[in-house]
Amino acid sequence: MSSPSVAVPDISNRRAPALGGFNLTVLRLEVRRMLRNRRTLLFTMVLPVLFFLIFGLNKAYAHDRLANGNESAFIMVSMALYGAVLATTSGGAMVSIERAAGWSRQLRLTPLSPVAYIAIKMLTAMVLGLGSVVVVFVVGRISGVPRMAGYLWIGLGLSVWVGALVFAAFGLFMGYLLPTENVMQILSFALLLFSFGGGLFIPLSQFAPVLQTIAKYTPLYGLNQLVHAPLIGGSVDPAWAANAVIWLLLFAGGAVWRFRKDTARV
Amino acid sequence: MTSTSAQATARSRAAGHFQAVDLAGVHKNFASVRAVQGIDLSIAAGEIVALLGPNGAGKTTTIDMILGLSRPTSGTVSVFGMQPRQAINRGLVSAVMQTGGLLKDLTVGETIQYTASLFTRSQPAKEVLDRAGISGIADRKVAKCSGGEQQRLRFAMALLSDPELLVLDEPTTGMDVDGRRSFWAAIREDAAQGRTVLFATHYLEEADAYAGRIVLLRRGQVVADGTAAQIKALSAGRTVRATLPGADAESLRVIPGAESVELRGDTVLIHSSDSDAVARYLLSSTQARDLEITARGIEDAFIALTGDQDTHTPPATTEGASR
Numbered sequence: 001m002s003s004p005s006v007a008v009p010d011i012s013n014r015r016a017p018a019l020g021g022f023n024l025t026v027l028r029l030e031v032r033r034m035l036r037n038r039r040t041l042l043f044t045m046v047l048p049v050l051f052f053l054i055f056g057l058n059k060a061y062a063h064d065r066l067a068n069g070n071e072s073a074f075i076m077v078s079m080a081l082y083g084a085v086l087a088t089t090s091g092g093a094m095v096s097i098e099r100a101a102g103w104s105r106q107l108r109l110t111p112l113s114p115v116a117y118i119a120i121k122m123l124t125a126m127v128l129g130l131g132s133v134v135v136v137f138v139v140g141r142i143s144g145v146p147r148m149a150g151y152l153w154i155g156l157g158l159s160v161w162v163g164a165l166v167f168a169a170f171g172l173f174m175g176y177l178l179p180t181e182n183v184m185q186i187l188s189f190a191l192l193l194f195s196f197g198g199g200l201f202i203p204l205s206q207f208a209p210v211l212q213t214i215a216k217y218t219p220l221y222g223l224n225q226l227v228h229a230p231l232i233g234g235s236v237d238p239a240w241a242a243n244a245v246i247w248l249l250l251f252a253g254g255a256v257w258r259f260r261k262d263t264a265r266v
Numbered sequence: 267m268t269s270t271s272a273q274a275t276a277r278s279r280a281a282g283h284f285q286a287v288d289l290a291g292v293h294k295n296f297a298s299v300r301a302v303q304g305i306d307l308s309i310a311a312g313e314i315v316a317l318l319g320p321n322g323a324g325k326t327t328t329i330d331m332i333l334g335l336s337r338p339t340s341g342t343v344s345v346f347g348m349q350p351r352q353a354i355n356r357g358l359v360s361a362v363m364q365t366g367g368l369l370k371d372l373t374v375g376e377t378i379q380y381t382a383s384l385f386t387r388s389q390p391a392k393e394v395l396d397r398a399g400i401s402g403i404a405d406r407k408v409a410k411c412s413g414g415e416q417q418r419l420r421f422a423m424a425l426l427s428d429p430e431l432l433v434l435d436e437p438t439t440g441m442d443v444d445g446r447r448s449f450w451a452a453i454r455e456d457a458a459q460g461r462t463v464l465f466a467t468h469y470l471e472e473a474d475a476y477a478g479r480i481v482l483l484r485r486g487q488v489v490a491d492g493t494a495a496q497i498k499a500l501s502a503g504r505t506v507r508a509t510l511p512g513a514d515a516e517s518l519r520v521i522p523g524a525e526s527v528e529l530r531g532d533t534v535l536i537h538s539s540d541s542d543a544v545a546r547y548l549l550s551s552t553q554a555r556d557l558e559i560t561a562r563g564i565e566d567a568f569i570a571l572t573g574d575q576d577t578h579t580p581p582a583t584t585e586g587a588s589r
Binding site: 009011014015016017021023025026029032033036037098101102103105106107108109110111112 | 284311333334335346352354355356357358359360361363365366367368369370371372376379380381383384385386387423430460
């Protein structure tokens with residue numbers, strides 16, 4: 001019942017949170033959720049390691065020398081990139097599941113700002129991506145087959161990880177674009193195509209000339225060339241960086257566009 | 267009805283300058299659909315208000331605007347004197363929505379932790395779980411919780427910021443009778459501490475049992491606003507039904523106490539606050555037979571006030587189409 005004697009609530013001490021609600025508790029819980037998902041773990045941690053063990057330790061070519069390392073290290077970097085890309089894409093694409101579950105809407109009833117939410121998703125994706133890179137590199141180290149200078153272990157690991165940011169944006173874009181709970185099944189297929197296009201699995205020189213030309217415009221091509229360049233030696237083609245940056249802008253732009261649409265108050 | 271609405275507004279204004287919710291001339295259109303067509307509604311701090319109406323009456327649309335999830339096409343919405351989004355950022359308002367809004371791969375306890383971390387200040391997890399009656403299942407995955415447990419979890423989440431206003435959008439949809447009863451018991455206990463509660467429902471008994479004030483919506487407009495007793499009074503009286511071939515609505519309308527007359531073929535229905543007088547007249551002065559007298563409950567008031575068939579709206583009197 002309403003009653004005239006109800007005290008006027010004191011709301012003067014109520015404040016909005018700093019950083020739009022961004023905090024480490026949420027980040028920790030988000031990472032825990034990702035680690036709980038067996039399929040995600042299989043794809044992002046187990047599969048790249050498996051591929052490395054199969055292709056990276058083959059005695060026929062593993063010890064072939066490159067300018068600053070060997071062929072096994074080259075393949076290890078490829079697989080770390082593949083894992084990191086899968087991981088960051090999965091992390092970004094989680095928004096699709098959250099939108100389907102109504103969680104995004106629920107969060108709009110809390111102080112969490114949409115930008116802070118996106119930051120948390122990107123960071124979660126990057127944490128998982130880091131996990132993929134570290135797992136592949138650690139297995140490589142233990143196997144003792146990949147050879148490259150110490151600074152390259154660190155430098156290439158970091159490059160692969162930072163480069164995978166492109167795909168955190170890709171995952172986010174797709175997560176907002178595709179209205180399905182099975183978004184990762186579609187995206188794993190897309191990533192497989194990108195990986196072939198980027199030359200992660202088979203050297204592009206073995207493709208037909210037409211396919212080689214097409215491959216140069218796919219999203220993993222530039223990144224893959226860049227992270228391997230220090231191993232092979234030789235000059236860096238500015239087109240590689242352009243490829244990575246343009247795809248990053250496209251994916252991030254797409255994500256912002258869909259995100260604005262999603263959070264617009266109608 | 268207009269008068270009860272005015273009274274309710276005046277009453278809530280008198281409770282203090284402080285309005286928990288204030289809607290002024292709010293309209294909301296979706297493409298060609300006019301979902302809300304001019305709602306003025308003030309809810310004072312401490313009130314428990316039911317937004318009652320059939321599906322499509324504009325309840326959810328109204329609630330979405332109060333929560334800042336959507337913006338009115340015209341008119342203003344303010345919550346504690348500020349924009350809805352500002353009130354949410356300060357943890358002044360929280361809501362329990364109908365369905366969804368939970369992550370299946372988190373546990374109940376983690377969901378609470380997650381939500382709590384977003385507010386500047388929040389109640390201890392254990393306390394809100396206790397109050398929602400789910401402290402025993404804190405380690406359970408959300409996916410393994412029953413519909414009722416999930417709803418209690420939503421309630422616990424809504425309590426975290428210790429909101430001044432709690433909004434519930436058809437909170438017991440899909441719950442069984444027991445679940446519904448215990449859910450409301452928890453809400454009621456909580457509201458006793460002075461929280462303002464606004465809930466949408468299409469269950470009359472819920473509005474009647476738990477709200478101090480009922481706002482009836484129909485086609486995006488407020489058609490009645492008052493206490494449950496006042497709403498019930500709108501439906502006072504009984505219906506006298508009889509078979510009377512060739513009845514003439516005009517002549518029946520002059521029966522003392524007859525409020526409305528409806529003809530359906532040979533059947534005549536007369537709504538009246540003095541059913542005895544109507545029955546006496548029908549039996550003594552006309553050829554009426556098979557006479558029946560039934561009470562009109564709040565159910566009828568609801569249908570009468572919110573039904574889409576205008577023929578049922580008292581006190582308007584209608585003619586049978588079959589004549």
